[in-house]
Amino acid sequence: MRVRCLASLRYQVPCRLIHASIVVIMAVVLNLAADLSYAQTNRPLTLSEIRLERLSSGVNGGYGYKLQYLVPVPVENFWRFKTEFDGEHLLTNDELIGHRLVKSFGNSVITENQYASAPGLTFLWKTTAYPKQYRLEFKLLNAEDSRHDFHYGSIQLIDAGEFTRVIQIAYFNFTGASLWVRYPWYGGMKSTLTRVAMWEQKTALKYARPCRVARSF
Secondary structure, X not given: OHHHHHHHHHHHHHHHHHHHHHHXXXXXXXXXXXXXXXXXXXXXXXXOOOEEEEEOOHHHOOEEEEXXXXXXXXXXXXXXXXXXXOOHHHHHOOOEEEEEEEEEEOOEEEEEEEEOOOOOOOEEEEEEEEHHHOEEEEEEOXXXXXXXXXXXXXXXXXXXXXXXXXXXXXXXXXXXXXXXXXXXXXXXXXXXXXXXXXXXXXXXXXXXXXXXXXXXX
């Protein structure tokens, strides 16, 4: 019996070492991929580039990001696109499986969203619009119900002639956030935010065409 136990232990120890090594290697790969994905650059932003930088959320702990991209419509058109909070076009985004405008008051709205990546959870967002600055500020109201500690940020639109430059900054913490921000493949932060930005670029262009036709009469 003792011989069997010793033989068993002899094979268990290498297996444990191999498992530990795999975990370490995966952690290194994720960190290296994250560093490459979020490298900062001073080059001018192009239409085909979606730039993402990781940020520290400061005293609140958690995580943050700065997302920048260009949209091929003038800033006034894109502002209308971003502030149509009950628009049917919103549900053409694959990330969004449910959306409704709950309440509107002053220059603020409350919207209810459901996401493909978080089935069964409902997110209530308060968004405040500042038209003169082309700026939106958002905050998650039901953080605890949606398994968050906090989630808030801003979206700044900048006039770039026939284009609009978008700068979105957000700070957040939720269950699994440490993996989400580092995961470089499908479902991670980079993949998700990139797909949303590309959807906006494509959909805003279609949305702007009827506006241009209407103004021509």
